[in-house]
Amino acid sequence: MKVLKLIWESVRFAFQALRANLTRTILSLLGVTVGIFAIIAVFTLVDSLEKNIKSSLSFLGSNVMTVDKFDYSAGGGPDFPWWVYFRRPNNSYSEYLFLKDNLRNSAGTTLFADANTTVQFGNNSFSGSNVKGVTFSYKDVYDVPIGAGRFFTEIEISGARNVVIIGTKIAQTLFPNQDPLGKEMKIRGQKFFVIGTFEEEGEALFDTPTKDEACMIPFGAFSKIYNVGRYGLGPSIAMKGLDDDTGMIALENEVTGLLRAKRGLKPTQDSNFSLNKSEFIMNTIGSIFDVISGAGWVIGGFSILVGGFGIANIMFVSVKERTNIIGIQKSLGAKNYFILYQFLFEAMFLSLIGGITGIILVYLITFVQLGSLELTLSIKNIILGLGVSSVIGIVSGIVPATLAARLDPVEAIRSA
Structure with a gap:
């Protein structure tokens, strides 16, 4: 005191x-x-x-690893061997199923591909929309914030049905003062039935893609309107790591072994794929x-x-x-x-x-x-x-x- x-x-x-x-x-x-x-x-x-x-960069996901041609950490410049990466084979749907069935250190495995195009409804159109074709397990790897409506059902995904989830900007442009749910819109001339809309994200700091300008459709439907595997449209395989797998080391080793075996690579041959972690960019x-x-x-x-x-x-x-x-x-x-x-x-x-x-x-x-x-x-x-x-x-x-x-x-x- x-x-x-x-x-x-x-x-x-x-x-x-x-x-x-x-x-x-x-x-x-x-x-x-x-x-x-x-x-x-x-x-x-x-x-x-x-x-x-x-x-x-939230679209990269958290604790996510992707199988790609190019390596994020390879850098660039005049000495960058881009031709080596470019000649690598694209991922295939069978490789996705193989990893999905055999991975033990993954909380989820998915396959997706995307492309930019113009979408239409009547006389209204929205150019530069990012159309992404996904599998049903996409929601197990990435966040899919649905604002209205719903996500795809397994039947819609497996049946490659023409259903779509759209962003708020697309909804406001194509369907001004209307409820987009239940309406039909066109993607590359094909009719798609709107079953949901994403939650609004708002403007990004840089010109990075947001769900406000995106469309999501089943991977099978995407494959019908795009020649997946050519012209840079090779699909990506993504896996979500387990919480107790620090740095996703166990997942990386498992994917490397399984994919090398699936592609028939000999022990003396280099891997013809890259494993990219979202944490690399964040770090x-x-x-x-x-x-x-x-x-x-x-x-x-x-x-x-x-x-x-x-x-x-x-x-x-x-x-x-x-x-x-x-x-x-x-x-x-x-x-x-x-x-x-x-x-x-x-x-x-x-x-x-x-x-x-x-x-x-x-x-x-x-x-x-x-x-x-x-x-x-x-x-x-x-x-x-x-x-x-x-x-x-x-x-x-x-x-x-x-x-x-x-x-x-x-x-x-x-x-x-």
Whole structure:
């Protein structure tokens, strides 16, 4: 209880000192305000940008591995052997069934193919729609958010029926002021019966595909209107990894063994397929933003450093101005730690006020409209800003506070 009382007294003295020199206080906290603003603003921008980009790439799925011709991590440039990948065989429906029946480390296996085309209803048309042909197990691997209507039945998939699920943009364009469910639309001249619509996703940060502009049909129906396997329309096989398979290592090894056996590859032959993980792209994006975050620390760090020196300078001045008062307090029985806390809290509060001001400025920036980029100030960044401010205040004030605490009371009183 005594300790709390002493801390409260120290806090009270610190606030009185800050209020007594208001102009100096404001000028001192400007450096910290700018520093915290710079750091938290960069982190907020980076976090929001990373979140928006990863959201835009949600179509890749989570914990998903795909069998493709090309390797995501192969890179590009003049030395990229694209002809080697291009000559690889396309995935086949029989390979999909083989993996689906034999995989033990997969939570789901599916086959899909897609193409861009124009869809029509009467005189209305929507160009650039992404039409995706899927199997019934597609929903076991990827999220299929249905806003209205339903997903395909197994009979519709196996019977290759002309049924379709469409995005909200397509629904609004083809069927303005109408309920699209139950209506017939055309895809490459073929009539398709609308059985559902996707939930609205909104604008993507970059020009990435969204379900708002997509159509989904059974894979068999897709194969009837497109020559699957030629002209770049080779289907992809996708598997969802188990939760306890970290990095999908077990799944990768199992798929490699099964698919090599299915394609009759000899032990000395290289695999003629690539296994791509959705996490590879996400991790690559994360590493890029880690570099940007590091740059934010450097930019804001210089401002914080200047602010810290400013607070330390003010605290030295404050100790010199109040040397006589320190002597009187000590002569009346004040302990060294009471004087130490008094000046240390003053420095810390000064830095915290600057930090809070910087955070408030960042919060105000989040209201600025930046198109599809939505800025969000996270609790993590608020705590980080307050934590950095506190540390800067303690580091800047510890030396002046220690000198004040060690003053001889007689010498301090004589300095008046």
